[in-house]
Amino acid sequence: MSYAAGLLLATFLLSFAGLLLFLWSMSRGFFGSSEAAGRVIFEAKEIGLVEDPAAPDVRNTGEFQAVMNRTGSTGEFSLLSPEEAERRLELDESSRLPVLLCIASAAIWLVIASVFGLVASIKLHVPDWLVSEAWLTFGRIRPAHLNAVGYGWCSFAGLGVCLWLLPRLLRTPLEGARTAAVGAVLWFVGVTGGVGAILTGHSAGLEWLEFPWQFDVPLFLGGTLMGVSLLRTLAKRQVDHLYVSVWYIAAGLVWLPILLVVANIPGLHFGVQQAAMNWWYGHNVLGLWFTPLGLAAIYYFIPKTLGKPIHSYNLSLIGFWTLAFFYSQVGGHHLIGGPVPGWLITLSIVQSVMMIIPVVAVGINQHRTAWGHLGALRYSPTLRFVVLGGMMYTLASVQGSLESLRSVNTVTHFTHFTVAHAHLGLYGFFSMVMFGAIYFVLPRVLNWEWPYARLIRWHFWLVIGGFTVYFIGLSIGGWLQGLAMLDANRPFMDSVNITKPYLLVRSFGGAAMTLGHLVFAVHVAMMLLRRGREREGAALLRRPTPTPRGATAVAGARA
Amino acid sequence: MTRLKQRPHLREFDDPEERDRPLPRLLLFLVPFMMLWGGYYIATMDTTADPTLGDGRTRTALMPAVGGGAANGAQLFTTKCAACHQSAGQGVAGVFPPLAASEWVTGSERVLVQILLHGIQGEITVKGVRYNGLMPPWKSLTDEEIAAIATHIRSQWGNGASPVTAATVAAEREATASRSAPWKGESELSALK
Ligand code: HEM
Ligand code: HEM
Numbered sequence: 069m070s071y072a073a074g075l076l077l078a079t080f081l082l083s084f085a086g087l088l089l090f091l092w093s094m095s096r097g098f099f100g101s102s103e104a105a106g107r108v109i110f111e112a113k114e115i116g117l118v119e120d121p122a123a124p125d126v127r128n129t130g131e132f133q134a135v136m137n138r139t140g141s142t143g144e145f146s147l148l149s150p151e152e153a154e155r156r157l158e159l160d161e162s163s164r165l166p167v168l169l170c171i172a173s174a175a176i177w178l179v180i181a182s183v184f185g186l187v188a189s190i191k192l193h194v195p196d197w198l199v200s201e202a203w204l205t206f207g208r209i210r211p212a213h214l215n216a217v218g219y220g221w222c223s224f225a226g227l228g229v230c231l232w233l234l235p236r237l238l239r240t241p242l243e244g245a246r247t248a249a250v251g252a253v254l255w256f257v258g259v260t261g262g263v264g265a266i267l268t269g270h271s272a273g274l275e276w277l278e279f280p281w282q283f284d285v286p287l288f289l290g291g292t293l294m295g296v297s298l299l300r301t302l303a304k305r306q307v308d309h310l311y312v313s314v315w316y317i318a319a320g321l322v323w324l325p326i327l328l329v330v331a332n333i334p335g336l337h338f339g340v341q342q343a344a345m346n347w348w349y350g351h352n353v354l355g356l357w358f359t360p361l362g363l364a365a366i367y368y369f370i371p372k373t374l375g376k377p378i379h380s381y382n383l384s385l386i387g388f389w390t391l392a393f394f395y396s397q398v399g400g401h402h403l404i405g406g407p408v409p410g411w412l413i414t415l416s417i418v419q420s421v422m423m424i425i426p427v428v429a430v431g432i433n434q435h436r437t438a439w440g441h442l443g444a445l446r447y448s449p450t451l452r453f454v455v456l457g458g459m460m461y462t463l464a465s466v467q468g469s470l471e472s473l474r475s476v477n478t479v480t481h482f483t484h485f486t487v488a489h490a491h492l493g494l495y496g497f498f499s500m501v502m503f504g505a506i507y508f509v510l511p512r513v514l515n516w517e518w519p520y521a522r523l524i525r526w527h528f529w530l531v532i533g534g535f536t537v538y539f540i541g542l543s544i545g546g547w548l549q550g551l552a553m554l555d556a557n558r559p560f561m562d563s564v565n566i567t568k569p570y571l572l573v574r575s576f577g578g579a580a581m582t583l584g585h586l587v588f589a590v591h592v593a594m595m596l597l598r599r600g601r602e603r604e605g606a607a608l609l610r611r612p613t614p615t616p617r618g619a620t621a622v623a624g625a626r627a
Numbered sequence: 628m629t630r631l632k633q634r635p636h637l638r639e640f641d642d643p644e645e646r647d648r649p650l651p652r653l654l655l656f657l658v659p660f661m662m663l664w665g666g667y668y669i670a671t672m673d674t675t676a677d678p679t680l681g682d683g684r685t686r687t688a689l690m691p692a693v694g695g696g697a698a699n700g701a702q703l704f705t706t707k708c709a710a711c712h713q714s715a716g717q718g719v720a721g722v723f724p725p726l727a728a729s730e731w732v733t734g735s736e737r738v739l740v741q742i743l744l745h746g747i748q749g750e751i752t753v754k755g756v757r758y759n760g761l762m763p764p765w766k767s768l769t770d771e772e773i774a775a776i777a778t779h780i781r782s783q784w785g786n787g788a789s790p791v792t793a794a795t796v797a798a799e800r801e802a803t804a805s806r807s808a809p810w811k812g813e814s815e816l817s818a819l820k
Binding site: 073076077080081084087088091094095153154156157160236237311312367368371372373375376377378379380381382383384386410411414415417418421422424425428429432511512515517 | 635636639640641642643644645646647648649650651653654655657658659661662664665666668669670672
């Protein structure tokens with residue numbers, strides 16, 4: 069065994085011993101009972117079902133309990149009292165401006181980015197389409213798609229949801245909402261400028277870091293302003309116990325600026341080291357920025373809409389700390405086979421597989437919370453998107469762990485299989501969760517219901533159907549492509565020709581997704597402009613049957 | 628702002644909390660198992676690659692060994708020569724001479740290497756047909772690459788001449804190192820034989 073390998077092994081075993089110690093002390097209860105601490109935030113607990121003039125049919129009726137039981141709610145959480153609801157309204161109002169800015173920007177970028185993606189996708193099987201203008205060529209449209217989804221849609225959606233969640237979870241009005249709003253505007257400027265620079269041929273050339281540094285500056289400043297406002301709120305919090313979503317959000321907010329700064333220092337990175345830094349950054353943006361925001365939202369919305377506590381505090385702890393511990397070192401698995409020192413790649417592969425621990429912990433926690441209540445998915449749009457997103461998180465991660473093994477990566481690396489995985493993660497998991505979250509957040513922030521349940525239904529079926537076709541088609545095509553490339557007896561062109569039908573299928577799936585995004589964006593615009601039908605009560609995906617008057621109101625609790 | 632009679636907030640549940648439960652068995656078994664696997668993977672990793680390489684590697688160190696390998700010659704031929712001499716080596720009548728069954732290709736390997744190194748500008752007869760065009764020089768390619776191309780064209784399309792080694796190319800390059808102009812057609816080339 070070489071010196072490097074020996075050192076690596078020793079470090080690995082030592083740090084793992086730390087993890088075992090952590091688990092042991094946890095099973096001994098050294099971390100104390102969480103429930104006692106947790107209850108501090110929930111003032112209504114002992115009140116039970118309260119006077120609720122707005123929902124008089126609901127209270128103390130047999131129907132109420134019947135519906136709770138039927139749709140699976142255990143009724144462990146009570147509905148809010150008017151005073152509590154008033155308080156919550158104030159919290160939501162404190163963050164209204166930046167939240168709306170972020171969500172509106174997210175919807176805009178979602179549509180633009182999807183169109184870019186669709187154009188790039190069609191070009192892969194109709195290569196002569198739209199080639200007369202330089203800015204429309206694949207080499208520009210594709211990075212424009214990537215950056216528009218990453219920094220436009222995903223980041224804006226994540227920031228908007230965080231800005232709304234933190235005040236609620238901390239029971240503290242958002243500090244410096246105007247600063248945060250300025251931050252959102254700066255972020256928008258950065259993304260617009262960066263995508264424009266890519267389209268006009270001024271890409272910086274490293275994947276995920278294509279924006280020229282001039283546009284990283286407003287991005288960094290904007291992110292910092294929003295982050296400062298959130299961290300100031302954290303400092304003023306009026307609760308003792310921090311709910312698990314808060315950990316993820318706070319950590320993500322600290323990690324992102326570090327990543328942005330280290331990766332963008334000009335003149336520091338070159339050669340192989342630059343490649344290693346590139347993927348250290350690339351994977352950390354996914355793992356330490358998008359993933360924590362997505363998980364924070366899942367951890368909030370599943371129990372919230374079901375009215376049921378999270379399965380286990382201990383699992384939350386393990387899931388968070390092991391993610392923080394393992395994820396930062398997995399970037400090397402994007403460079404397997406490249407001219408990078410072998411020990412670095414081995415470390416990244418081992419840590420990628422170790423990610424199974426947080427993924428299993430989070431998975432058990434989320435799925436055990438939702439399990440047995442899946443019937444409620446038929447009614448609540450939020451729950452539908454968020455629960456499916458949670459399942460796809462587990463899937464994407466397990467797939468990722470396997471994909472990082474050398475034997476599998478040899479087949480998949482230069483193929484569309486990687487792209488399918490990328491969409492399972494950033495679309496199936498993250499984007500789905502954000503859709504669900506936005507369906508919950510906007511009515512609260514605007515005090516206006518979603519005008520058309522039918523549009524939500526269209527959105528859901530278009531994106532889920534389109535995505536299924538997209539993912540399955542591309543995974544099969546990518547795998548066959550990889551096998552064809554490895555076969556030395558077949559000419560390279562075989563590996564290209566073999567993917568053609570699958571690329572066509574992807575364009576169809578992608579077109580459905582894009583259409584779904586348009587529906588969603590139009591609906592968001594209607595909300596913002598208060599257009600469309602005026603509605604009292606939640607826009608549920610279907611009416612609970614048979615429809616006792618109380619049932620509607622209670623099922624509405626889940627939307 | 629208009630307030631709805633039934634605000635969305637009023638049908639909300641409390642904010643979520645977490646239950647206190649012991650860790651599931653599955654996880655307690657999983658963690659040590661993962662630890663063993665990780666240790667095993669690191670201990671058995673391939674450490675023949677020098678971890679200090681990184682940026683210190685040259686282009687040749689990163690490239691697989693070439694020595695007249697058929698695959699490489701074919702690839703180079705496609706990228707460098709096929710545009711003029713066509714992929715089947717048949718050339719274009721009156722403009723680009725054929726390589727298939729050409730006496731210049733299958734004949735003296737020294738002359739072939741000289742043609743490839745410096746190119747031709749002047750009259751040349753190939754298979755009884757006269758050509759007067761410009762064949763570009765390929766001096767910038769490495770000895771291995773020129774050897775691979777020469778070997779390739781000598782073995783394709785019915786040609787059956789012996790392979791050319793990188794050492795031959797190196798010697799020929801050395802011998803005409805001072806030359807900068809292309810060979811002036813057949814006359815000068817024949818003198819080389
Ligand atoms: C345990 C968790 C995960 C592991 C071990 C993992 C592993 C991998 C591997 C091995 C690749 C392919 C590298 C290559 O051959 O080029 C990859 C690509 C990718 N993964 Fe994951 N993945 C995980 C979870 C996720 C999640 C949760 C997301 C989304 C938030 C995600 C998003 C992506 C993206 C976008 C790419 C493509 C990157 C690019 O080429 O631009 N992954 N991942
Ligand atoms: C809005 C949600 C979406 C997200 C978050 C997303 C994310 C991504 C990511 C991370 C990549 C980089 C993959 C890699 O490097 O391995 C990518 C590439 C791509 N995406 Fe999307 N995407 C979305 C929607 C779409 C849609 C609707 C289409 C339409 C077909 C599409 C088509 C493509 C294409 C063609 C590529 C380039 C693949 C390649 O280079 O071979 N994407 N996307």
